[in-house]
Amino acid sequence: MAKVTFIEASGKQHEVTAQEGQSVMQVAMDNLVPGIVAECGGFANCATCHGYVDDAWLKKIPPPDAAEEGMIECAFHVQPNSRLTCQIKVTPALDGLVVRLPVSQTGE
Amino acid sequence: MNAERHVGDVGVLLGRERNVVAMEERIVIVGAGQAGGELAAGLRKQGYKGRVLLLGDEAHPPYQRPPLSKGFLQGKVALTDLYLKPLATYERFDIELKSGTRVEAIDRAAREVSLGDGSRLAYDKLVLATGGRARPLSLPGLEGARLENLFSVRSISDIEAMRGRFVPGNHLVIVGGGYVGLEVAAVAVQLGLRVTLLEAAPRLLSRVTGPEVSSFIEKLHRERGVELRLSCEVRSLELDEARRQVRGVGFACHGVPERLEADLVLVGIGLIPNTELASAAGLAVDNGIVVDEYACTADPNILAIGDCANQPSAYTGGRIRLESVPNAIEHARVAAATLMGKREPSSAIPWFWSDQYGLKLQMVGLSTGYEQCVTRSSAEGKEFSAFYLKDRRVIAADVIGRPAEFMAARRLVSSRAEVDAARLGDVAVPLASIAA
Ligand SMILES: Cc1cc2nc3c(=O)[nH]c(=O)nc-3n(C[C@H](O)[C@H](O)[C@H](O)COP(=O)(O)OP(=O)(O)OC[C@H]3O[C@@H](n4cnc5c(N)ncnc54)[C@H](O)[C@@H]3O)c2cc1C
Ligand code: FES
Numbered sequence: 436m437a438k439v440t441f442i443e444a445s446g447k448q449h450e451v452t453a454q455e456g457q458s459v460m461q462v463a464m465d466n467l468v469p470g471i472v473a474e475c476g477g478f479a480n481c482a483t484c485h486g487y488v489d490d491a492w493l494k495k496i497p498p499p500d501a502a503e504e505g506m507i508e509c510a511f512h513v514q515p516n517s518r519l520t521c522q523i524k525v526t527p528a529l530d531g532l533v534v535r536l537p538v539s540q541t542g543e
Numbered sequence: 544m545n546a547e548r549h550v551g552d553v554g555v556l557l558g559r560e561r562n563v564v565a566m567e568e569r570i571v572i573v574g575a576g577q578a579g580g581e582l583a584a585g586l587r588k589q590g591y592k593g594r595v596l597l598l599g600d601e602a603h604p605p606y607q608r609p610p611l612s613k614g615f616l617q618g619k620v621a622l623t624d625l626y627l628k629p630l631a632t633y634e635r636f637d638i639e640l641k642s643g644t645r646v647e648a649i650d651r652a653a654r655e656v657s658l659g660d661g662s663r664l665a666y667d668k669l670v671l672a673t674g675g676r677a678r679p680l681s682l683p684g685l686e687g688a689r690l691e692n693l694f695s696v697r698s699i700s701d702i703e704a705m706r707g708r709f710v711p712g713n714h715l716v717i718v719g720g721g722y723v724g725l726e727v728a729a730v731a732v733q734l735g736l737r738v739t740l741l742e743a744a745p746r747l748l749s750r751v752t753g754p755e756v757s758s759f760i761e762k763l764h765r766e767r768g769v770e771l772r773l774s775c776e777v778r779s780l781e782l783d784e785a786r787r788q789v790r791g792v793g794f795a796c797h798g799v800p801e802r803l804e805a806d807l808v809l810v811g812i813g814l815i816p817n818t819e820l821a822s823a824a825g826l827a828v829d830n831g832i833v834v835d836e837y838a839c840t841a842d843p844n845i846l847a848i849g850d851c852a853n854q855p856s857a858y859t860g861g862r863i864r865l866e867s868v869p870n871a872i873e874h875a876r877v878a879a880a881t882l883m884g885k886r887e888p889s890s891a892i893p894w895f896w897s898d899q900y901g902l903k904l905q906m907v908g909l910s911t912g913y914e915q916c917v918t919r920s921s922a923e924g925k926e927f928s929a930f931y932l933k934d935r936r937v938i939a940a941d942v943i944g945r946p947a948e949f950m951a952a953r954r955l956v957s958s959r960a961e962v963d964a965a966r967l968g969d970v971a972v973p974l975a976s977i978a979a
Binding site: 464465466467469472474475476478479480481482502504505506508509510 | 588607610627628629631632636872945949951954974
């Protein structure tokens, strides 16, 4: 069990409990957190689960693979700490993780 | 959650609430699939306070179908990983999910639906999210036959039924060279089956993509051992004596009759939208339940979303019925806004993905009516993109094995900016610089 806090672009916070092994995207889905759409269901096809992970946490997460990197590279509202939340697995080391969400997830 | 218990509850609650003066408003969603599940969650996300009832005839909570013909069939994705949310989420957010509950009819005057067990359930707003069913092979002599090794791929139970026959060496004959047929072909050859795919058109995916992409996909499958037969029309199925198993498939390729022995047959020839409830209730149906840009039917209390709905499209300017997860999610968002008293029509651009041999196929826009196709390909020919241009603008793109290019293609299609075809076709020019 780990605590994860999602912060919507509006500033609204959602602190939720995650099960180990879940993806951060799935944690948001299970808790009805707005701002993560996850159209492709976690297969790194859509980039609608895009979130910003603070540098301190980024160090505890394996780096993106080529597919994730490619999707992020050309996604909308990208920052250096952009990740696809479906590609991040919750581990005990991530207890307290904070993920900020981009202005618009669909980006059209 | 126990389905029977909940079905029972519905009747009891209905009786009780009839005597209550001020009834809580209730939204009843028919179809607990991708769109229905998304709508129920979306209403709670937006703070909807009334009752939300989500009725589905399958035994499962809302799940994602794309992995059915991909990772789930291959045994790489577990059943519970298909579920969009765990059951506990529905309980926690007070979404009354009733699985194993089929809606049989709508009584618009009484604002009630009748359920499979004969009980009735009142609604204030009703949302039809009934999806569709696999189009069956219509062949003379097949009527009423229940064949144990003839399959379609629409639901978890379809996959569970065919799993046992996905053993190395078995001959699988696939009818239909659309996405579902191709995805199953890819999984099957990887699992060691012998695969023959019969397609009626002269090329694969002919309804959704250009010839350049069709030949790329064709090569992809042929190189991995799928036997592809194009311009082939299935004419008969040969059954065993008990009429329970298919033994062979009779077809004609370019008009020449042939036959093939088969251990199992998969039919992937499209979807029939589930519109019967709507049409029996007198609502307009024309390749899907006809709705406006806010997902409303002509009855102000009934909406329709997802695969079953025919909706106006800001992207095409016409009407469209789409079969895709992004459409189901977007359409659920539009309906949630409508039900919350806001009006937010969709401006989304259709997009779709597939996965074959671990290669991502990502498509955006609709290529219908394009004037020019510009392709980009890696030297080894392992990756491939096709851009469809009209009036010098990219109206659609198919991107294979290049996720970054796909995201850039989405921008090109949504911006509708004019592009230079020569630069577009030059792999040396990063696509992002054209899209920027
Ligand atoms: C094998 C397969 C692979 C796919 N791959 C992709 C892909 O890669 N990418 C993509 O974008 N899309 C894909 N799709 C399409 C996508 O799954 C659908 O577009 C999406 O599920 C549509 O959602 P929906 O809610 O409209 O319908 P569905 O998800 O089909 O849900 C409808 C539900 O309503 C139920 N129902 C119907 N009538 C009644 C009734 N009278 N009473 C109660 N319940 C009822 C049905 O049983 C069903 O559970 C795929 C589909 C399949 C089958
Ligand atoms: S959910 Fe689609 S990329 Fe993460």
